[in-house]
Amino acid sequence: MAPSMGPQTTPMAAVAPELSVVTTVYRSEAFLHRFIEETVDAIARAGIENYELIFVDDGSPDQSRDLLLKARASxxxxxxxxLSRNFGHHKAMLAGLSYAKGKQIxxxxxxxxxxxxxxxxxVDALRDTGADVVYGVQEKRKGAVVERIGGAIFWHVFNKLSDTTVPENVLSERIMTRRYVDALLSLGDRNVFLGGMMYWSGFRQIGITVQKSVREGASTYSFRKRFSLLMEAVTSFSTVPLKFVLFVGLAVTLIAVVASAILLVRKIVHPEAVLAGFTSLMLVTIGMAGVIITVLGIIGLYIARIYTQTQNRPLFIVREFHD
Known part of the structure; x- marks a missing residue:
């Protein structure tokens, strides 16, 4: 079962929940019991009776799925x-959003x-401001040194290279209106980077400061995953690398033309002079080869994005939906 990116239709007789809470699950067994208790309590204190808690099992290798099915019984x-396998956090979150039926998510x-x-x-900020999105922002990035520095570099590089600006200390936590989520799901991107997609979609979005604690246990976001996500983000929302490649190509061409002119004039004025030797020639050859390989690599990243988009494969495959 592979649903489309559009919102799920609701039977006429059914009443849409007032609120959908969506979260993804990957190696989350240790947190789920407390998370469910605290979420149910928070919803009750908010005075919301008609709601749904949507958990997306993103191919978690632990017992998270079994724990959720037991909790569902009560x-x-x-x-x-x-999900049929691990598709990644962003695609799993889109799966949850596509199944959510709430007026607010x-x-x-x-x-x-x-x-x-x-x-x-x-909830209060969304009601009081009339915004379509209220997202969380942390005053100071938490976590280990590598995680803090890595996160800061990630958003700094993305914002420098992209036309879409994302707050550097933004959190995943946010509440959204139905019309905003429908617009987000309509984008149809196969190269998924939710951070960019959410802000590219527009609408009125405001941030509120949220206290974030340090995660218990190691984060599942490794440096390799973070770097891979950065490549996905930049090549999905920016053409700056291609423009940079063009600039480098023009600069190298200009240098080559000037150097050739200088050598030609030198040879005419001083016929007996010996031109650049073997060492210089090899250095130029190696340098040009490095530039060419880099250029081809950057172009290859964009071609890969085009290939992924035109394949039109589903972003995720649902093995089973426990409604």
């Missing part, structure tokens, strides 16, 4: 989307770095 609000990570109790502040 709480009918819980729904589990069981609250996205939150289940690792308890941001407590579900913050829900009330998001």
């Amino acid at each position: 709480n009918s609000h819980i729904k589990v989307i069981d 609250f996205v939150i990570d289940c690792d308890l770095e941001v407590r579900p109790g913050e829900l009330q502040r998001f």
Whole structure:
């Protein structure tokens, strides 16, 4: 079962939930029991009765799925989307959004770095401001040194290279209106980078400061995954690397023309002079080869994005949906 990127249709007789809470699950077994308890309590304190809790099992190798199915037996609000394999956090989140039926959709990570109790502040801000999106921002980036520096570099590089600006300390947690989520799902991007897609979509978006604690246990976002996501983000939302390649090509060509002119004049004025020797020739050859390989690599990244987009494969495959 592979749903389209459009929003799910709701039967006429059914009443759309007031709120959908969407989260992804990957190696999350240790957090789920507390997350469910705190989320249900936060929803109750917000005075919301008609809601749904959507968990997207992104091919988690632990017992998260079994734990969720047991919790579902005692709480009918819980729904589990069981993906056929690990598709990645961003695609799993899109799966959850495509199944969410709520008038408002609250996205939150289940690792308890941001407590579900913050829900009330998001709901109040959305109501008081009339915005379509209220997203969380942390005053100071938390986590280990590598994680803090890596996150800061990631957003700094993305914002420098992209026409879409994303707040550098933005969090995953946000509440969104139905019309905004429908617009987001309509984009149809196969090269998925939610951070850029969410801000490219427009609408009125405001940020609120949210307290974020340090995750218990190691983060599942390794340096390799973060770097891969950066490549995905930049090549999906920016043509700056291609423009840079063009600039380098023109600069190298100009240098070659000037150098050739100088050597030619030198040979005419001083016929007995010996031109650049073997060492210089090899250095130029190696340097040009490096430039060519780099240029081809950057162009190859964009061609790969075109290839992925034209394949038109589903972003995720749902093995089973426990409604």
